[in-house]
Amino acid sequence: MVAGVVIATALLGLGGCGSGEPSAPVTSAPVTFASVRPTKVTKLLVFVVENHSLDQMRAAMPYTTAVVKQYADATNYRAVTHPSLPNYLAMTGGSTFGVADDAPPSSHTTDQPSVFGQALSVGRTAKVYAEGMPGNCATEDSGQYAVKHNPWAYYRRERSSCARYDVPVTELRGDVASGRLPNAGMVVPDLCNDAHNCDLSAADDWLRTEIEAVMAGPDWLAGHLRDRGHRR
Numbered sequence: 001m002v003a004g005v006v007i008a009t010a011l012l013g014l015g016g017c018g019s020g021e022p023s024a025p026v027t028s029a030p031v032t033f034a035s036v037r038p039t040k041v042t043k044l045l046v047f048v049v050e051n052h053s054l055d056q057m058r059a060a061m062p063y064t065t066a067v068v069k070q071y072a073d074a075t076n077y078r079a080v081t082h083p084s085l086p087n088y089l090a091m092t093g094g095s096t097f098g099v100a101d102d103a104p105p106s107s108h109t110t111d112q113p114s115v116f117g118q119a120l121s122v123g124r125t126a127k128v129y130a131e132g133m134p135g136n137c138a139t140e141d142s143g144q145y146a147v148k149h150n151p152w153a154y155y156r157r158e159r160s161s162c163a164r165y166d167v168p169v170t171e172l173r174g175d176v177a178s179g180r181l182p183n184a185g186m187v188v189p190d191l192c193n194d195a196h197n198c199d200l201s202a203a204d205d206w207l208r209t210e211i212e213a214v215m216a217g218p219d220w221l222a223g224h225l226r227d228r229g230h231r232r
Contacts, residue, residue: 043224045185045214046091048149049194049203050084060200063208071226088151092116092186102148105139109156115184116165117158124183126161128152131169132190137162144190144197151186172210179218181225 054075058065080087085103086096089110097110116126130138132145139153147153152162169188175181187210188194195203219225 040223041226043181043183043185043219045181045187045225047187047189047207047210048088048091049189049207050196052195052200056200061204061207063204067211083148084146085148085151085154088149089154092151093155099154104141104147105153105156109154111157112155114152114155114158116152116186117155117161119182119184120161120165126165126184127171127175127182128162128166128186128188129169129172130166130188131193133166133168135168136164137166144192146191146196149188149191149194173213176214176217176219179222181214181217181219 052060054073080090081096081100083102085101085108086099089099090096092114093110093112094115095112097108097112099108101108113121116128119126128150130145130150132143133150134142134145137153137159138145138150139147141147150166152158152166155162165182172187189203189206192198193203193206214220214225
């Protein structure tokens with residue numbers, strides 16, 4: 001289902017939404033943000049793209065492949081289950097919470113905490129940037145925006161935080177330029193730029209534009225998003 005580019009040490013993992021065997025669903029208790037040991041890297045920004053294998057990425061996404069080669073990749077990453085939504089919940093809450101479809105928050109919510117809510121609860125910052133979203137924490141599909149790819153909208157007890165910090169992707173560039181990227185962040189492209197509805201080349205071009213902007217920003221240059229000594 002999901003592939004992610006993690007801007008910390010530029011990690012790429014891939015899985016298939018409609019093909020391949022998923023690993024066992026995550027059913028353990030959600031991870032605790034406060035339990036993670038601090039490192040030199042203080043911020044994490046995850047770009048999520050979808051539905052293609054590692055080999056397909058290497059063949060059709062030259063920019064992303066080059067980033068992977070320079071930093072690191074996860075070659076044995078698999079979707080937790082199918083379809084999309086439970087994977088996004090597992091990424092952000094450590095569990096699928098029993099969800100097995102792509103229904104909107106009007107059908108599914110959880111009272112468990114997300115990694116974003118946990119970050120805020122210990123005095124850190126959190127933000128989700130969703131492309132095409134018509135307003136903060138939108139709970140219904142709109143154009144190329146798919147709420148099933150915006151997991152924070154499903155955490156019922158964090159709705160007020162989601163309304164403040166789950167924002168359209170148009171806010172990303174300002175946060176990059178000002179050095180105000182969150183400690184726990186996620187960037188969700190629309191249904192074209194995440195490779196769900198469009199070619200991998202479109203996703204690669206979009207990632208190039210956004211990741212190069214991040215790498216030119218003060219958070220990256222200061223080492224908040226990466227270990228400056230790390231290379232392959």
